[in-house]
Amino acid sequence: MVTNQKCSNCSKQAKIRLSYTKRIYCNNCFLKIIEKRVRKELRIKKYFKPNENIFLFNDNSKEYFVAKYLLNNIFEKHLNLKETKNKNIKGKLLIPTNLDREIKNKLNSYLENTAVEKTNIKILYNILEEEIINFCKIKGFKINNKDETNNLIEEIEKTHPGSKFSLSKSFENLSEK
Numbered sequence: 001m002v003t004n005q006k007c008s009n010c011s012k013q014a015k016i017r018l019s020y021t022k023r024i025y026c027n028n029c030f031l032k033i034i035e036k037r038v039r040k041e042l043r044i045k046k047y048f049k050p051n052e053n054i055f056l057f058n059d060n061s062k063e064y065f066v067a068k069y070l071l072n073n074i075f076e077k078h079l080n081l082k083e084t085k086n087k088n089i090k091g092k093l094l095i096p097t098n099l100d101r102e103i104k105n106k107l108n109s110y111l112e113n114t115a116v117e118k119t120n121i122k123i124l125y126n127i128l129e130e131e132i133i134n135f136c137k138i139k140g141f142k143i144n145n146k147d148e149t150n151n152l153i154e155e156i157e158k159t160h161p162g163s164k165f166s167l168s169k170s171f172e173n174l175s176e177k
């Protein structure tokens with residue numbers, strides 16, 4: 001928690017410090033940054049058609065709570081969003097995740113030369129777990145689970161802050177080829 005320092009975006013008191021940047025944020029600016037990143041991704045990927053049935057996988061995780069909040073905020077009433085606890089449902093299924101988990105899984109399957117699990121649509125794959133945790137704290141969402149970290153990735157990130165984002169981009173390019 002940051003005290004007596006001002007948000008890098010506005011003049012309010014900064015409360016959020018992130019590991020990969022020297023910029024610090026007030027709660028509002030932080031929430032906006034995360035929403036903007038998810039919004040941009042959804043726009044680029046064009047996952048949804050109007051009036052399509054979309055199922056959000058509800059595993060009661062912190063990622064689920066954040067995904068549900070953001071989808072409702074971004075699409076308001078323009079998305080037919082339903083929830084399910086069944087991963088084998090027919091229809092478009094959105095799986096809440098986080099960036100750390102995605103790069104960890106992709107690195108493992110790359111090293112072991114196994115295929116990456118092709119699931120439906122991932123949401124929040126460009127949001128770090130630490131960002132999701134901050135988001136939940138601000139919004140009062142439950143934090144039920146924390147992922148196991150990968151030592152190699154954490155070491156790289158420590159020496160070169162921001163590496164997780166670059167890794168995520170590289171893996172994305174790899175899988176598109």
Ligand SMILES: [Zn+2]
Pocket residue numbers: 007008009010011012025026027028029030
């Ligand atoms: Zn601010």
